[in-house]
Structures are given as structure tokens and as C-alpha cells.
Amino acid sequence: MAIDKTCELFDCGHRACGGCGASMAARLLLKASGPETIVVSSTGCMEVFSTPYPETAWKVPWIHSLFENASAVASGIESALKQQGRSEKVVVVAGDGATFDIGVLCISGAFERGHDITYICYDNEAYMNTGIQRSGATPFDASTTTSPAGRVSFGNKHPKKDMPRILAAHGSPYVATASVAYPADFMQKVERAISTEGPTYVQVHAPCCTGWGFDGAKTVAIGKLAIETGLWVNYELVDGEVAKVKKVVKKPVEEYLKEQKRFRHLFKPKLQEEEIAKIQAIADRNFERYGHEIRLPPKKAPEGA
Amino acid sequence: MPLNEGCVAAPGRARDNRTGSWRVFIPKFDHEACSKCGMCQLICPEGCIQETGENEFVPDYDYCKGCGLCAEECPKGAITMEQEEK
Amino acid sequence: MALEIMEGSIAIAQAVRRCRPQVVAAYPITPQTHIVEALAEIVANGELSADYITVESEFSALSACEGAVAAGSRAYSATTSQGLALMFEVCFNMAGMRLPLVMTIANRAMGAPLSIWNDQQDSIALRDAGWLQLYAEDNQEAVDLHYIGYRVAEDHRVLLPVMVCFDGFVLSHTYEPVDMLTQEEVDAYLPPFVPKFMLDAKNPVSMGMYATPDYYPEFRYETDLAQKRALEVIREAGREFGEQFGRDYSALVESYRMDDAETAIIAMGSICGTTKEAVDEMRDAGKRVGLVRLRTFRPFPTEDLREALSGVSRVAVLDRNVSLGAGGTVHRGAVVLEVKDALYGEPIPVLDYVIGLGGRDVRIEDIKRVVELCEAGDGDRFYGLRTEVL
Numbered sequence: 001m002a003i004d005k006t007c008e009l010f011d012c013g014h015r016a017c018g019g020c021g022a023s024m025a026a027r028l029l030l031k032a033s034g035p036e037t038i039v040v041s042s043t044g045c046m047e048v049f050s051t052p053y054p055e056t057a058w059k060v061p062w063i064h065s066l067f068e069n070a071s072a073v074a075s076g077i078e079s080a081l082k083q084q085g086r087s088e089k090v091v092v093v094a095g096d097g098a099t100f101d102i103g104v105l106c107i108s109g110a111f112e113r114g115h116d117i118t119y120i121c122y123d124n125e126a127y128m129n130t131g132i133q134r135s136g137a138t139p140f141d142a143s144t145t146t147s148p149a150g151r152v153s154f155g156n157k158h159p160k161k162d163m164p165r166i167l168a169a170h171g172s173p174y175v176a177t178a179s180v181a182y183p184a185d186f187m188q189k190v191e192r193a194i195s196t197e198g199p200t201y202v203q204v205h206a207p208c209c210t211g212w213g214f215d216g217a218k219t220v221a222i223g224k225l226a227i228e229t230g231l232w233v234n235y236e237l238v239d240g241e242v243a244k245v246k247k248v249v250k251k252p253v254e255e256y257l258k259e260q261k262r263f264r265h266l267f268k269p270k271l272q273e274e275e276i277a278k279i280q281a282i283a284d285r286n287f288e289r290y291g292h293e294i295r296l297p298p299k300k301a302p303e304g305a
Numbered sequence: 306m307p308l309n310e311g312c313v314a315a316p317g318r319a320r321d322n323r324t325g326s327w328r329v330f331i332p333k334f335d336h337e338a339c340s341k342c343g344m345c346q347l348i349c350p351e352g353c354i355q356e357t358g359e360n361e362f363v364p365d366y367d368y369c370k371g372c373g374l375c376a377e378e379c380p381k382g383a384i385t386m387e388q389e390e391k
Numbered sequence: 392m393a394l395e396i397m398e399g400s401i402a403i404a405q406a407v408r409r410c411r412p413q414v415v416a417a418y419p420i421t422p423q424t425h426i427v428e429a430l431a432e433i434v435a436n437g438e439l440s441a442d443y444i445t446v447e448s449e450f451s452a453l454s455a456c457e458g459a460v461a462a463g464s465r466a467y468s469a470t471t472s473q474g475l476a477l478m479f480e481v482c483f484n485m486a487g488m489r490l491p492l493v494m495t496i497a498n499r500a501m502g503a504p505l506s507i508w509n510d511q512q513d514s515i516a517l518r519d520a521g522w523l524q525l526y527a528e529d530n531q532e533a534v535d536l537h538y539i540g541y542r543v544a545e546d547h548r549v550l551l552p553v554m555v556c557f558d559g560f561v562l563s564h565t566y567e568p569v570d571m572l573t574q575e576e577v578d579a580y581l582p583p584f585v586p587k588f589m590l591d592a593k594n595p596v597s598m599g600m601y602a603t604p605d606y607y608p609e610f611r612y613e614t615d616l617a618q619k620r621a622l623e624v625i626r627e628a629g630r631e632f633g634e635q636f637g638r639d640y641s642a643l644v645e646s647y648r649m650d651d652a653e654t655a656i657i658a659m660g661s662i663c664g665t666t667k668e669a670v671d672e673m674r675d676a677g678k679r680v681g682l683v684r685l686r687t688f689r690p691f692p693t694e695d696l697r698e699a700l701s702g703v704s705r706v707a708v709l710d711r712n713v714s715l716g717a718g719g720t721v722h723r724g725a726v727v728l729e730v731k732d733a734l735y736g737e738p739i740p741v742l743d744y745v746i747g748l749g750g751r752d753v754r755i756e757d758i759k760r761v762v763e764l765c766e767a768g769d770g771d772r773f774y775g776l777r778t779e780v781l
Binding site: 108 | 413414416440441442444445446447448450451454455456457458459461463464466480481484590591592595596597598599601602603606
Binding site for chain 1: 376
């Protein structure tokens with residue numbers, strides 16, 4: 001199935017912040033899914049910025065029920081479609097709070113039962129709609145309103161939960177991570193997830209300028225830096241095995257961290273080298289695990305040095 | 306206006322909300338410099354940049370919030386952000 | 392009419408089969424289990440063409456039903472007590488989204504303390520969720536209320552989910568003679584589900600949008616209006632059922648030996664069977680007493696109840712629930728509050744008896760004792776407590 005890039009199913013007029021990564025994800029995933037799609041949204045930023053009655057931005061059938069039950073609602077829809085002999089695809093679109101935390105019960109049930117649904121988590125790494133509180137997807141040392149950096153704290157104390165592996169362990173035939181910074185790659189993964197039978201999962205990194213503290217014009221740049229530093233890895237798990245990883249030339253994590261207010265406490269009032277080293281270690285482990293570093297030939301030393 | 310049972314609505318009304326009024330900086334497109342790669346259209350979070358019949362990429366200023374993402378990512382530097390005069 | 396001796400739960404499952412739901416989603420919980428086991432068997436044997444979703448919780452059971460109904464399919468679930476409490480959030484949501492469903496509640500007490508036995512605290516606690524609540528006295532009525540329930544729920548004047556409440560164990564596990572309608576008879580009574588709105592790529596809509604203060608109160612008003620309209624729709628569906636099958640359910644309240652009654656007992660559910668026997672015995676002894684049984688609790692049949700109680704001197708309400716903290720210094724359940732509201736301005740004493748909680752047996756003698764207490768003006772209390780707490 002070819003993706004029609006001109007297909008616009010997410011309408012203008014929504015109330016997302018300028019430069020919103022989540023709204024990019026919504027637009028792009030609908031381009032990939034096409035009009036024969038039923039979207040189930042969880043409560044969250046995207047749900048709120050796109051559907052104040054009667055102004056919906058969704059031009060496909062769309063339903064929102066609750067924060068934590070999108071995959072159970074999707075299960076019911078998928079069953080009903082099967083019974084009626086209909087062919088629409090069921091796609092859940094939910095934030096990381098709904099996915100990593102409050103919705104785990106329903107997601108686990110739906111994946112274990114093997115419903116033919118595609119679950120897309122737009123991961124902006126905190127509860128953004130309620131005002132930037134930490135979730136299970138918030139990275140280590142990020143300052144949020146419930147994991148604030150303070151005199152005796154460097155922010156979020158826990159590393160990000162490995163949700164893709166959890167869902168792969170449920171027997172999902174296709175799990176992928178993607179980033180709005182690489183739209184073509186994201187769309188291809190959504191398309192593959194939807195056309196793969198059974199419960200599939202795509203977790204798309206969706207930088208949030210408001211929650212992370214950067215200029216909305218930099219959403220794509222920040223997303224790329226996350227990947228180049230190894231703090232986000234774009235990969236595919238086919239039947240639980242790593243099938244494809246985006247390779248990068250490794251950059252130090254500071255380059256990503258220093259661009260965002262949520263990590264500012266690591267640089268001001270003084271440089272927290274020990275903490276940054278811990279974050280670098282997370283990135284290093286990722287590189288080790290996925291082996292996706294492009295090793296350039298060593299540069300020749302300048303003459304006369 | 307009669308309400309739809311259960312808070313149901315058909316598409317179309319999002320466009321009632323003209324988000325162009327949020328804008329502080331406005332993107333200006335240099336069509337001569339443009340290489341027609343389509344990146345601006347693809348990444349615009351509003352989906353308000355469309356290709357015209359003359360193969361020019363044009364934003365709908367009724368909805369462009371002026372985020373500057375298109376200007377930042379244009380590989381040809383063909384989009385510049387300017388302070389908008391209102 | 393062919394009467395069969397059946398367990399209540401099996402009869403319910405057979406009735407549900409005849410309603411042809413396309414999606415069944417349920418999670419096992421005592422004393423609802425026999426219903427969902429029987430339905431699973433019915434589906435496994437190909438006697439019902441439905442997708443049976445073995446969800447991982449009641450919360451997902453109702454959420455899956457919600458999705459199925461939104462996609463245009465008739466759906467079914469059953470639960471009780473803690474399971475219903477876990478559905479709390481979805482219950483409000485489904486009514487607000489105006490998605491019709493029939494869900495059987497095998498009424499059971501709420502923990503803590505944990506109790507698997509019968510009272511009506513579970514469904515009563517959800518009285519404000521927007522669901523219609525129908526209470527059955529016996530298994531025949533419980534069965535028939537499922538057919539009526541779907542008719543009413545899916546009526547475009549209503550579009551609200553329905554709880555068919557029948558007492559756990561007391562009815563669910565009891566064998567009674569039941570007249571099961573044939574599939575043809577049910578088909579003639581219950582038309583296929585025609586949704587007003589549904590998820591459909593050919594005609595996309597957004598369902599479950601959020602409402603700002605500019606819109607929210609109107610949606611709540613409309614949902615409450617649908618409850619009001621349901622009063623007449625239930626009467627209508629009950630009357631037509633009677634015309635087709637001989638059992639008339641047009642009355643929202645049933646008056647039993649209420650002619651010239653001085654004392655009226657008000658109750659819901661299977662306790663009414665015992666109460667009727669007690670009434671008979673008291674009548675034989677020359678006592679002017681009758682029973683007014685509530686078949687619907689939501690919508691509450693205020694006007695019907697007023698009419699049924701006209702001329703009585705006192706009212707005794709049997710509350711198989713307690714509204715903890717209600718009533719100031721006296722004890723009250725939720726039903727008496729509604730009865731008092733219905734009789735506001737009438738000079739009739741209304742006394743409440745919180746009775747039969749957590750499966751505590753209520754016998755004919757107890758009903759007679761309640762009437763004596765009521766006659767003496769002694770009420771608004773728990774009835775039949777162990778003496779060590781008094």
C-alpha cells in the first residue's frame with residue numbers, strides 16, 4: 001500500500017501549541033492509515049486539543065471514552081467490525097501516560113487476546129495535558145512538576161519504562177519505535193503496523209516544546225538529537241526480534257540535554273558532571289544493546305600537532 | 306442549535322477556530338529558492354501548507370500559528386520568519 | 392407457553408442468546424458466573440453468532456461493550472458488586488455518550504467487609520450514572536426484562552444503557568419455572584439495533600468529544616430528559632410485551648393488595664416474594680396492609696408511586712442498602728429518600744428499615760415485625776441486628 005502524503009485527515013484549527021510534536025504525529029499517522037480507519041483516543045493532550053465540541057479535527061471516525069480504556073474500547077470495536085464483516089482498521093492513539101501507566105491493564109488484555117488493532121503511543125514523556133507531571137515514560141533526571149529538580153533532587157529518579165519490549169513479550173508480531181523528526185520512517189512503520197495482522201505497537205517520540213522547554217521551531221531538531229545521542233532509538237521488533245535499527249553517528253548526550261529546560265538543572269547553576277555521566281551511561285547502554293553506532297574512521301591529526 | 310446526543314459531531318467545524326490569530330512571526334516563502342522537496346508540507350503540525358497547481362508550497366495564513374518549524378527545517382533556507390505587522 | 396424449570400442464571404443466558412448480541416464481554420465474579428459460563432457455552436456451540444471477549448477485568452468488559460455499541464453492534468455484559476464498582480467510570484461515560492446496552496446485575500453486597508451475598512448496594516450506588524435500573528422479583532421477570540431492556544435502551548427517544556437487576560444467589564442460583572420465548576417470538580418483539588450515531592468510515596463522526604462550560608450542562612439536561620422519556624417508553628414496551636406474550640410489564644410500580652391498605656410496604660427485588668406472603672398472612676389476620684413494588688428505580692416512577700400510595704396512613708420502606716451518613720442521626724437507605732421525595736407535602740409518615748444486608752435472611756416474620764414497628768412509629772433504623780452491637 002502506497003502512502004498518500006497529500007491525504008489530510010487531521011484538520012486545521014486544532015488547539016495544539018505551535019510546533020507540537022503530537023499534532024505532527026496525528027497528521028502523519030492518518031496519512032499512513034488512510035480514511036478507512038477508526039481512531040480510538042485516550043484522554044490526553046491530543047484528545048483535548050483536537051475535539052472541543054463541536055470542533056473536531058478528526059476527519060475519520062473517532063471515539064474517546066476514558067483515559068485508561070482505549071485498548072479495551074478498541075477491542076470491542078474490532079470485535080463488532082468482525083461480526084459485521086467490515087474492513088476498517090482500528091487504531092488506538094494514546095499518550096505515554098495512558099500507555100505506560102494508567103492503561104497498562106487494558107493494553108495487556110487486548111494484546112494478549114490478539115485483537116487486530118494498532119496501538120500508537122505518542123510519547124512526549126510526561127502528562128502534558130495536566131501540566132507536565134512525570135509518567136513512566138519520563139526520562140531519568142528530567143524535571144517535571146511532580147519530579148521537580150530541587151536542592152536535594154535532580155528530577156525524575158527512574159529511567160524510562162521499556163514499553164515496546166513489554167508489548168513484544170505479549171507476542172505482538174510488530175513493535176516499532178519512531179520519531180516525528182523522521183516523518184517518512186514513522187509513516188512507513190504505521191503502515192506496516194496496520195497491515196500486520198494482530199495487535200501491533202508503534203511508539204513515536206513526540207517532542208513537546210511546552211513541556212520540555214524549547215522553541216517550537218526546534219521540534220524536529222530536538223527529535224533528531226534524541227536519536228543522535230542514543231537516548232531514543234528507532235527500531236523495529238518483528239516477532240520480538242530486533243529487525244531494523246536506525247544507525248547514527250554518536251553525539252554526547254549534553255548536546256540533547258542542554259537544549260531543554262527540563263534538564264537545565266544539570267547545567268546551571270553548576271555543571272552536574274556525575275548526573276550527566278549517568279545519562280550518558282543510559283545512552284551507551286542503548287548503543288551497546290542495539291549496535292547502531294556508525295563508527296567513522298578516526299580523523300587524521302592536523303599537521304604540526 | 307440542537308445538540309447531538311452524547312456529544313457527537315461531524316468533521317469540519319475545527320476550521321471555525323482560526324488559529325492564524327495566534328501568530329507573532331509569519332513565515333515568508335521564497336518560491337524561487339524552493340526545491341519542491343515537500344518537507345515543509347509534511348512536517349507542518351497544522352497541515353496548513355499545501356501545494357498549489359503551480360507546484361508552489363503555500364501556507365494557509367488563517368491557520369498558520371507561526372511556529373517556525375517549516376523555516377527551521379527547510380533544506381534550502383527558502384522560508385524566513387518575519388515579525389508580523391497586524 | 393412452555394414452562395421449563397431452570398436456574399435463574401441459565402434462563403438469563405438463554406434470554407440473552409435470543410436477543411442476538413454480536414459482542415459479549417464479561418469477567419467472572421460470584422454470583423454472576425453461571426450466566427457468563429452459560430453464554431460462553433452457547434457461543435462455543437454455535438448457538439449464538441457473537442464474539443465473546445474474555446476480558447481481563449470488568450473495567451475492560453464494559454469498555455469493550457462500549458466500543459462494540461459505538462461501532463453499531465448490540466452488546467451484552469453481566470456483573471455484580473465489586474465488578475460493577477470497577478466499571479463505575481465507564482458506566483457514567485456510556486450513559487453520557489448515549490450508548491445503549493443491557494447489563495445484568497446479579498445484585499450483591501459491597502465490601503468491606505467482603506461479602507458475596509445478596510443485597511442491592513451495588514446497583515443503588517450507581518443510581519446517578521444515567522443508566523436505567525430495572526429490578527426483577529423473580530426469574531421470569533428477570534428474563535423478560537432483558538427483552539424489554541434492549542427495546543427501551545435502543546429506542547431513539549431513550550438511548551441509554553440499562554441494568555437489569557436481579558438478586559444474586561436468591562434468584563441467580565435458584566431453579567424456578569420459566570417461560571422462555573422462542574427465537575421467533577423475540578425477533579418479533581425486539582427489532583435489530585439501529586444506532587443513531589456510529590463509527591463508520593463512510594460517514595465519519597467524532598464520539599465522546601469534550602464539552603466546555605458552554606455546552607456541558609445541556610448534555611446533562613438532555614440525558615436527564617431521556618430518563619424522563621424512558622418512563623413512557625418502558626410502559627409502552629411493557630404493554631406491548633403483555634399484548635404479545637400475556638405478561639404485562641406496563642406498570643412501573645406493582646401494587647399488591649393495596650385496596651384500602653393503611654400500611655404500605657415498599658420494596659424492590661426478590662424480597663417482594665416474601666413480602667407478598669407476609670401481606671397475605673397479615674390480611675388473613677385482618678390487617679389492612681399491602682405492598683408497592685418498584686420495578687424501575689431509574690427512572691424513578693415518582694408520579695406512579697404517589698398514585699399507588701394515595702390513601703395510605705403510613706409507609707414502611709425495606710431498603711436492601713444503606714446510604715451511609717444519610718438521615719442525620721437516624722439510619723436510612725437510598726430508596727426511602729426517593730419515596731420521601733415522591734410524597735413530599737403529604738402528611739404520611741414514611742419509615743425506613745435497612746434490612747437484609749450482605750445476604751442476611753429476611754423471613755415472613757421479619758416483614759410482619761417491620762409492619763408492627765411501623766405502626767408504632769419506630770423506624771429509620773437497621774432491622775434485625777445482632778444484639779451485641781446495640
